[in-house]
Amino acid sequence: MKACFMGLGYIGLPTAIIAAKHGIKVTGVDINPKVVEMTNQGKLHIIEPGLEEILQEVVKSGALKASTTPEVSEAYFMVVPTPFKGNHEPDISYVEAATRAVLPLLKEGDLYVIESTSPIGTTEKMQRLIFSERPELKDKIYIAYCPERVLPGNVIYELVHNDRVIGGINPQSTREAIKFYSQFVQGTLHSTNSKTAEMCKLTENSSRDVQIAFANELSLICDKAGINVWELINLANKHPRVNILQPGCGVGGHCIAVDPYFITAEFPIESQIIAKAREINNYKSFWCAEKVQNEMLKFELEHHRKPIVAMMGLAFKPNIDDLRESPAKYIVTKVMQSCNNANILVVEPNVKNHNVFKLTDYNEAYDKADIVVFLTAHDSFKSLPRCEYKIVLDFCGICK
Numbered sequence: 001m002k003a004c005f006m007g008l009g010y011i012g013l014p015t016a017i018i019a020a021k022h023g024i025k026v027t028g029v030d031i032n033p034k035v036v037e038m039t040n041q042g043k044l045h046i047i048e049p050g051l052e053e054i055l056q057e058v059v060k061s062g063a064l065k066a067s068t069t070p071e072v073s074e075a076y077f078m079v080v081p082t083p084f085k086g087n088h089e090p091d092i093s094y095v096e097a098a099t100r101a102v103l104p105l106l107k108e109g110d111l112y113v114i115e116s117t118s119p120i121g122t123t124e125k126m127q128r129l130i131f132s133e134r135p136e137l138k139d140k141i142y143i144a145y146c147p148e149r150v151l152p153g154n155v156i157y158e159l160v161h162n163d164r165v166i167g168g169i170n171p172q173s174t175r176e177a178i179k180f181y182s183q184f185v186q187g188t189l190h191s192t193n194s195k196t197a198e199m200c201k202l203t204e205n206s207s208r209d210v211q212i213a214f215a216n217e218l219s220l221i222c223d224k225a226g227i228n229v230w231e232l233i234n235l236a237n238k239h240p241r242v243n244i245l246q247p248g249c250g251v252g253g254h255c256i257a258v259d260p261y262f263i264t265a266e267f268p269i270e271s272q273i274i275a276k277a278r279e280i281n282n283y284k285s286f287w288c289a290e291k292v293q294n295e296m297l298k299f300e301l302e303h304h305r306k307p308i309v310a311m312m313g314l315a316f317k318p319n320i321d322d323l324r325e326s327p328a329k330y331i332v333t334k335v336m337q338s339c340n341n342a343n344i345l346v347v348e349p350n351v352k353n354h355n356v357f358k359l360t361d362y363n364e365a366y367d368k369a370d371i372v373v374f375l376t377a378h379d380s381f382k383s384l385p386r387c388e389y390k391i392v393l394d395f396c397g398i399c400k
């Protein structure tokens with residue numbers, strides 16, 4: 001079988017590679033010629049442990065080929081970004097552009113699947129677009145939505161073992177899509193309709209956002225009440241039906257901090273909790289930055305000199321090098337702006353160089369600092385010695 005993956009990003013590329021590894025002849029398409037060139041050379045342009053070896057294998061065997069234009073196939077997958085516009089309105093223009101690119105190639109019996117996180121009704125919208133341009137294909141091709149669920153860093157395992165939700169525009173489409181994914185997915189493939197599958201993806205990430213907001217709200221209350229929030233959550237979680245997540249310096253990445261807006265934009269009256277959770281999680285980053293600034297001011301008043309501050313972590317979550325939409329990066333930027341970059345040591349052990357921040361080794365920064373601010377709970381920070389002379393602001397539970 002031949003399949004065409006439109007988009008070779010964090011999800012499209014790994015999925016294309018795993019599909020190719022399982023005997024599917026894959027064309028991976030990206031508008032960025034550099035990505036195409038690297039992929040054809042067997043080089044990963046994203047960071048994902050273990051994936052480059054498999055890429056080299058499938059490129060060498062001819063199972064995967066990258067291109068800037070799609071090729072005639074039997075199945076087409078839209079795995080392109082769906083960002084939001086200025087007012088948090090979802091932007092599905094990449095999905096539409098990818099769909100238009102494959103439109104002329106579609107023929108009877110083909111499968112068309114959207115994997116990109118999408119607002120409710122996107123699959124039906126693309127169905128209308130396809131049939132308005134190619135009316136002869138009506139009821140002759142299969143159209144479905146199947147969201148990805150993988151966690152960066154564990155993609156190879158999760159692509160194969162996670163359950164998936166597959167929603168067609170009709171039962172035949174769902175069946176055909178299930179047939180395709182069963183070639184490499186060992187998890188259960190759950191069938192539904194396209195709107196439910198779209199909402200399911202948004203629900204999963206909004207649910208996590210709401211749960212993190214609860215933990216972040218507790219951290220604000222505990223800060224005022226003089227209670228250690230980590231101890232509190234640990235104790236509350238001893239209840240058999242309580243399972244609170246961890247507070248942090250805000251919610252980052254391009255999924256959890258984005259997808260809830262796809263619901264709130266369309267259902268502003270109904271989605272009160274979802275909207276509030278977004279607000280709380282955004283506010284937490286602002287609050288952390290203020291807290292650092294206040295501590296710096298206090299230090300200066302007491303010691304008649306400016307403090308040296310170590311900002312520990314830039315990545316959006318522990319043990320990765322991904323800085324996109326990172327609350328830690330936001331806090332570091334805000335603090336640096338407030339003091340003209342003076343005496344701020346920025347640490348990110350998973351990144352070698354950064355074009356904006358001059359990075360300092362974490363041991364060195366910790367040694368030199370008067371104030372240590374833990375922003376991302378990287379494992380490497382956990383082995384730092386405890387020093388009672390330092391002021392420590394722990395926003396991510398390193399010292400818990």
Ligand code: SAJ
Nearest residue numbers: 149150204205208245246247248251252253255256316317
């Ligand atoms: N975070 C906390 N406290 C926690 C857990 C996470 O503050 O207890 C923060 C992290 O530090 C980070 C943000 O939340 O800033 C998001 O991290 P994450 O690990 O929760 O999620 P992502 O964005 O890496 O991946 C999520 C996953 N979705 C769910 O767990 C419901 C993943 O399965 C999805 O495939 C992915 O979004 C996606 O692509 O949608």
